[in-house]
Amino acid sequence: MLTLDIFGFKALWSPYFLLILIVITVGYFVLTTKYRSFFPDGEPLTKTQGALFLLSMILLYAIKGSPVDLLAHLMFWVHMIQMAALVLVVPPLFIMAVPDWFWRKIFSVSVIDSLFKLFSKPLIALIAFNGFFSFYHVPIIFDHIMQNAWLHAGYSILLFAVAIFMWWPLLNQMPEHQTLNGLKKVGYIFADGILLTPACALIIFADTPMYATYSDPHVWGQVMSLCVGSANFDSLNLSGPQLFSSISLLHDQQLGGVLMKIIQEIIYGVILGHVFFEWYRKDQSDSEQEMKQPLNPLLIK
Template identity: 30%
Template structure:
């Protein structure tokens, strides 16, 4: 199934990203050890390390190539990046970290503004003209994704810290148009996959490599693929909300119990 992760005969691993994430993990471990009463094996550090691990698998491992082969795999990657990783990251940050670390919050937009901005940018990202443009400009594309991630961190703060259910409901409603876009376009014939087109143009994977993979069955890269992508996004967002609220309760209870 995973022969698609081969690039001209070799597995692609993002070593610079792995190095950066290891440095972040070491820095986090030092801060937890010297500035909190939390042990590395407690729930919050484990959630943070899990966040880093999922981030690497999603962006830096050979499996990330699959996100270019179909819209459903692409939407799974996007959902993990913006619905799974941000709450795990925030849940892994202890309240007792130094105040200087909390000053990072000033770099973010207010949560409600971030939510509306994220919803608009996320919808625009999946418009055919925007998606095609970004697929041809890697620097702009990466900048766009980073901006989305920053907005995602801001919009998840009220859900993680305050377990704000009305805000969580609003987030689901505002993200619905992007899901509906995929579902509707799937029913009316579907969109061309610009990322797959770029790979066949030797920007990511050579045409010979693509033609020799044969890993995706007929439902993929069709109208059904896009319908699956829209439904997948709805399910994963709901799943992330449920897990965030449940983990949030346990994490805050345990942390305040240790501080008491």
């Protein structure tokens, strides 16, 4: 069994991507601490927000810049874990990490504000997210995107963006952007889980390998050439991803679909619990406020 070391440091650790994330992280902390006074309603950055942002950047590098990204081109089940983290884990952390006053500054740009108002509408957000995710995993589309570096990068950014829109109605804390109440949020989560199921089921119950990216040595070679460079890959004289894994292509594919569904259910379960207790606390708080209000003298008479 071959190891990933043969591909070299640059392919394994993506130093340029790491540099981009470091710049973004530094920019975030500088703007939210040292220069927050330039924002009209800037408030101190909380430890929780800072920790969540760091965690989101670390996870983003782990799935797109570390050897995990290379493994995702060798094993489909790793690709599905990568996708789950990209659209189900990092976006919620990112939304909660950015302070409301910073979001308001972002929305002061009319184009961004218009896009958010349109694509974060619950029905549109659900259709866009699940549609683009399912569309991406149609075999002919998946294989085409994986063989083009610009399409692959662009579609990854698009999936991340529609994931932000999908999570926004559930997690944002801005009163002017609240479009769902407690009960509607519960229904939203259930609907999201149902809409993602067909894509996972198609992958799980297929009786043959669907993706040429992993089953066709020629297509796989083109995909890997984008990761490690044509010259480097050609010199390795590799015949296919089976050199790096003992699992069959069909079982690899089925495992990927199962893992995606399990991870989705776990994350949605956590968010469902968060939404339920948030709804319960708000209901209790409203009840206490009503009890504290003085009785109307007219009603007493």
